[in-house]
Amino acid sequence: MNIYHLLARASTVHRDRPAVALGKTVLHDFAALDARARAIAAGLLSSHGLARGDRVAIVAANTPAYVETVWGIWAAGLAAVPVNAKLHPKEIAYILDHSGARVVFASPDKADAVAEARTHAPGVETAITLDGPDHDALLAGTPLASHAEMARDDLAWLFYTSGTTGRPKGAMITHDNLLATTTSYFLDIDQVPPGGAIVHAAPMSHGSGLYMFPNVAMGAAQVIPESGGFDALEIMDLIAHWPEVSMFAAPTMINRLVAKAREAAAPDFSNLRVIVYGGAPMHVADVERALDVLGPRLAQLYGQGESPMCITGLSRAYYVDRTHPRFRDRIASAGFPQSVVEVRVVDENDTPLPPGQEGEIVARGNPVMKGYWKNPEATAETLRGGWLHTGDVGVFDEDGFLTLKDRSKDVIISGGTNIYPREVEEVLLRHPGVLECSVVGAPHADWGEEVVAFVVAQPGVTLDEADLDAFVTAEIARFKRPKRYRFIADLPKSNYGKILKRELRDLLAAEAKDAANAG
Numbered sequence: 001m002n003i004y005h006l007l008a009r010a011s012t013v014h015r016d017r018p019a020v021a022l023g024k025t026v027l028h029d030f031a032a033l034d035a036r037a038r039a040i041a042a043g044l045l046s047s048h049g050l051a052r053g054d055r056v057a058i059v060a061a062n063t064p065a066y067v068e069t070v071w072g073i074w075a076a077g078l079a080a081v082p083v084n085a086k087l088h089p090k091e092i093a094y095i096l097d098h099s100g101a102r103v104v105f106a107s108p109d110k111a112d113a114v115a116e117a118r119t120h121a122p123g124v125e126t127a128i129t130l131d132g133p134d135h136d137a138l139l140a141g142t143p144l145a146s147h148a149e150m151a152r153d154d155l156a157w158l159f160y161t162s163g164t165t166g167r168p169k170g171a172m173i174t175h176d177n178l179l180a181t182t183t184s185y186f187l188d189i190d191q192v193p194p195g196g197a198i199v200h201a202a203p204m205s206h207g208s209g210l211y212m213f214p215n216v217a218m219g220a221a222q223v224i225p226e227s228g229g230f231d232a233l234e235i236m237d238l239i240a241h242w243p244e245v246s247m248f249a250a251p252t253m254i255n256r257l258v259a260k261a262r263e264a265a266a267p268d269f270s271n272l273r274v275i276v277y278g279g280a281p282m283h284v285a286d287v288e289r290a291l292d293v294l295g296p297r298l299a300q301l302y303g304q305g306e307s308p309m310c311i312t313g314l315s316r317a318y319y320v321d322r323t324h325p326r327f328r329d330r331i332a333s334a335g336f337p338q339s340v341v342e343v344r345v346v347d348e349n350d351t352p353l354p355p356g357q358e359g360e361i362v363a364r365g366n367p368v369m370k371g372y373w374k375n376p377e378a379t380a381e382t383l384r385g386g387w388l389h390t391g392d393v394g395v396f397d398e399d400g401f402l403t404l405k406d407r408s409k410d411v412i413i414s415g416g417t418n419i420y421p422r423e424v425e426e427v428l429l430r431h432p433g434v435l436e437c438s439v440v441g442a443p444h445a446d447w448g449e450e451v452v453a454f455v456v457a458q459p460g461v462t463l464d465e466a467d468l469d470a471f472v473t474a475e476i477a478r479f480k481r482p483k484r485y486r487f488i489a490d491l492p493k494s495n496y497g498k499i500l501k502r503e504l505r506d507l508l509a510a511e512a513k514d515a516a517n518a519g
């Protein structure tokens, strides 16, 4: 089944309901969204000569045109490649080239970055600017009579995760995977009332885009903030305006929203149904503060690109009963396995561990990706034994709640976005003055973590922070660059010569504590 079925169905069941809005302005109802998506589909197949299964990339921050374009891609039987709009042109080039995308859509502000990227991605035949003349020409065409027939394991969404070993990997998400994660939303996270709204405050190229599905299915509007991103005051205004609002947010965003709401005279969250958070752990104190301000309107999910939004979840009900004796343990956890996925904690031989014992979290079921695009080695390693190896360490308790303990991949999560130290280290190590380096996350009050680079200079070289910063930002996205540099004589290492990142983190944590005591 083509995931487009959800929109085809909504175009009759929810025909006149608002489907897409910019801020408070309704742009299209469901019948119009369906017609626009099918027009884009027809144009991609005829004028651009694409064939079923071809990849089409989108490089854009949240914008209404994103919605009709991505659904148009599915209507045509093509695969969408959502690209994080904040990536460096070189990183965009890698994804365009590796995915074999033949067409790329870009928002006007990303047109230059995409043009630069295309010089390294010769396979891209056409770039279309969202809301530009080529996009309008697609919309002016005759819509496809009906969406393409797809097999359940056909590729729908090629989601590039940042690579732990330098290069990002493309998780192949099928139509069936998307249907499974959508079903699980209703079973395990929340209901969506018809006529409600989802405010896309987080990037649609990532988690928020996946929450289009349950909301389209139920006839809820996709509301795109005019700022295209997260502005706490604007979000509060949109929540007060739209009925039955839901939202996906990284914990950092919720913290910022709560801080703004506390400054406001009379914040109105009565229309807020739920904020589903995930992507990074949220501290218990922050959850409690958010509940004080927002009311019992939180839910949580734990997932990853390889099993999108769907490994474990904690529904709204668990945030309501604050008198429960285990309330704090529960909200410190990531909840139960979602209904469509089996979850285990295993040892290094993949043997399941009993409650109370920490191990790697593995998952199996319909939402789990088919594999990594053009990367059979990584696929075999990650999906060995038929289970997705998440690289996350966790522990079940006797009540079945899973708590995430550590991130075995050393990923830094800053503002809900994953930053892989290895990527940054590889760039730094290309600098002629750098002998060795190690990048770690330091605790940060707003961002959760910030990127800190420990650098050992080549003998006789004096390194300059500004110079290193310029070097790094010429290669990778700004959000990945170290916010602080520490120049040291030697990196701490184990007997095997492995850099002891934990010692570096401990050092930073101790310094932060000293600074707090002194201040």
Ligand code: AMP
Binding pocket: 161, 277, 278, 279, 280, 281, 282, 300, 301, 302, 303, 304, 305, 306, 334, 390, 392, 404, 407, 418
């Ligand atoms: P991504 O593939 O970018 O969605 O990142 C997925 C990773 O984010 C997971 O493997 C976890 O390490 C982390 N993560 C996601 N959800 C949660 C959560 N609810 N609590 C803690 N960490 C999470």
